[in-house]
Amino acid sequence: MVKSENNLFWQQAKQEKAIYEYLRNSVKSKSPPEMLREFRYLCLELRHSNQEISQTLEKIIFSKHKEDIFLQILNYCCHILIDYWSQKSENYPYILELIELFDQNNFYQAKYHSRPRQKLAILVQNFSKTEEYLKLRRIAKFINTSSEIKLKKQSLIEDLLPHYPYLYSSVLLGREHIPETTNLILNLQRKSQKNFESQLAQHIIYRSRLVEIARAKQLSNRAGKIIKRVENPTFLGETEFKKTLKQYLNKIDEQGTIYQNAKKFLIEIKFLNSYKEFKQSLYKYLIFGIKQPTTSKYSLQPKLRQVIDDISYQSDSEPCSKSLILQTCQRLLRSLVLDTTRQNNHYQLIELIMNLGVTQTAALMIKIILISPQAKSDLEQRLGILFSSYESHTIEDTKWLIKFLENILIAFSLYYGNINLLVVSY
Secondary structure (H helix, E strand, O other), rough: HHHHHHHHHHHHHHHHHHHHHOOOHHHHHOOHHHHHHHHHHHHHHOOOOOOOHHHHHHHHHHOOOHHHHHHHHHHHHHHHHHHHHHHHHHHHHHHHOOOOHHHHHHHHHHHOOOOHHHHHHHHHHHOOOOOHHHHHHHHHHHHOOOOOOOOOOEEEHHHHHOOOHHHHHHHHHOOOOOOHHHHHHHHHEEEEEEEEHHHHHHHHHHHHHHHHHHHHOOOOOOHHHHOOOOOOOOOHHHHHHHHHHHHHOOOOOOOOOHHHHHHHHHHHHHHHHOHHHHHHHHHHHHOOOOOOEEEEEEEEHHHHHHHHHHHOOHHOOOOOOOHHHOOOOOOOHHHHHEEHHOOOOOOHHHHHHHHHOOOHHHHHHHOOOOOOOOHHHHHHHHHHHHHHOOOOOOOOOHHHHHHHHHHHHHHHHHHHHOOOOOOOOO
16 A cells, blocks of 8 residues: 555656656747747646647646645746746746736636546636735736835835845745745845845935034035935835934943844843743843833833743743743744734734834834844744735835834844944944
8 A cells, every 4th residue: 555655656756747847948948928828738728739748737637636736736837937037037027927827717617628627727726726826926026026116105015025125035935935936036035135235324324424514514505415315215204214223223221222232131141040030131121221102001011021921931940041042032023023823913013013113113023033033034924924914905004014114124134234333323
């Protein structure tokens, strides 16, 4: 029985490989329009001129395994074409056309009378409802979106994705992380992040020079023309941008910046005796410098203390380890940002923003990941889920989310990018 199953898996892998190799060779030798036609004939209609490949696909369709095997194959076939076409910008529109082929598939089931084609039509329709297909659509739209984004009230949140490099992986890549597409997205991520960091640094330097001239009482019409204007690369207004920079670059109560305080905290906890002592110190570290409105009935302290106390309380008497610190930070992010165990509940985040403001809320999250760098990817994943849940909302309806994402983008660029903080001190 085991031998029979192993043989079946081997045959299936061989069949899959034949289809992939055929597509890889074809996409290199044929024009995108020709390749789109071939893909439609083979993967959507099962009437390809290459009988051997068509029969191979038909065997897979009627295999004893679950239909998700075919859906994985179809997903990978799309990625093969996307990977090759993404190498040249003139081919980007064809990536969008490839994904749009599935929108035209509604009539296939009624059109064909043969059993294989009807079965294929059902499977393709099922594929168009999967998370993998949704990510393919996002990738196609993302690649075809200009990097110069203009904020418009009725624009959708999904249109802003190119502006947030730290969301690319979680929003665009699926669970299986197909190597070709992963490399594409990561390369785009590095390029976009580097570009934003450069613009941000130049803009901060530009602002600093204006301040220096104003202080020296040398600001005149002529002086203003000497300094070349550098536009703000964020979506924050003047007041919000200035407040965000001060939050990340200035000292808190004259006792060090957020970054410096995090480094100091990591040194101090080395001398603690237990995990419980770490949690007590963590609470003080997180609330330090947070200013709450005197008119608000909301109080962060008791809520945050309770959340921290409840984390791994059974380990309170144990020595504090890196794994416990990581676990603590991840649990904090789950509680404060988005809880995937409760249908992506992010009520706590909205409550924090309403009472502490966007800047202080974002700073709280940054404080957490600064003491556990591995938790950064966890924060990115949660923000990616949050972004995806609001992607069909308009910018006008989700201003709070944009401001929050902007604050995180600035913090990531300053603390994890290649910006010289000494040069851009503000």
